[in-house]
Amino acid sequence: xxxxxxxxxxxxxxxxxxxxxxxxxxxxxxxxxxxxxxxxxxxxxxxxxxxxxxxxxxxxxxxxxxxxxxxxxxxxxxxxxxxxxxxxxxxxxxxxxxxxxxxxxxxxxxxxxxxxxxxxxxx
Numbered sequence: 279x280x281x282x283x284x285x286x287x288x289x290x291x292x293x294x295x296x297x298x299x300x301x302x303x304x305x306x307x308x309x310x311x312x313x314x315x316x317x318x319x320x321x322x323x324x325x326x327x328x329x330x331x332x333x334x335x336x337x338x339x340x341x342x343x344x345x346x347x348x349x350x351x352x353x354x355x356x357x358x359x360x361x362x363x364x365x366x367x368x369x370x371x372x373x374x375x376x377x378x379x380x381x382x383x384x385x386x387x388x389x390x391x392x393x394x395x396x397x398x399x400x401x
Contacts, residue, residue, distance in 0.1 A: 280306040280335040281328050282360075282370060287313050292364050297341035298324055304367055305331065311367075321345030328355065337370055337379065339390075346382075346391040357382040359390055 283300030284291040289311055294300035298321025305312045318327040321341055325348045328336065336349070337358045349355050358379040360370050373379050382390060 279331065279333050280304075280337060280371075280374070281331070281333040282306070282337045282367060283316075283324075283339075284313065284367060287315070289313070290366050290368060292366050293337070293339055293360055293370055295339050297321055297336075297338045298345055300324075303328075305333070306371065322348050325349055325352075325355075335374075337374055341391055343391055346387060350384075359386070 282304045283294040283297050284302040284304050285294045285300070286292075287302050289304070291302065291304075291313075294302075300316055302313050303316055303324075305314065316324060316327075318324040322344050325345045329352060333355055335356050335358065337360050339360055339362060346357075349357060358374060359382050360373065360379055365373075370379075380386065
């Protein structure tokens with residue numbers, strides 16, 4: 279199952295720029311898309327919610343260090359970086375299916391994963 283944070287509750291919504299603050303998540307399995315409201319509190323809460331749903335792939339733009347570390351320690355979710363430009367869900371899925379997205383790991387995470395302090399200063 280694939281999870282993607284969204285700005286709005288619709289299938290052509292833009293990907294939400296901050297993982298832990300996304301109001302909605304698209305869940306994609308076998309070509310079916312279901313959008314659910316994010317009721318979790320904070321990035322680590324969202325990670326626990328996704329793990330409970332059996333998510334194996336996450337497509338996102340930015341997240342803070344605590345949820346990144348939790349995903350890394352848990353080990354069952356692969357994170358794909360969709361880029362920093364505005365992108366809508368259908369295009370994100372198209373790029374994923376074409377193997378055009380970058381897998382996020384410790385070699386490139388410092389450029390994408392931000393500390394809480396830096397994120398809050400930018401908002």
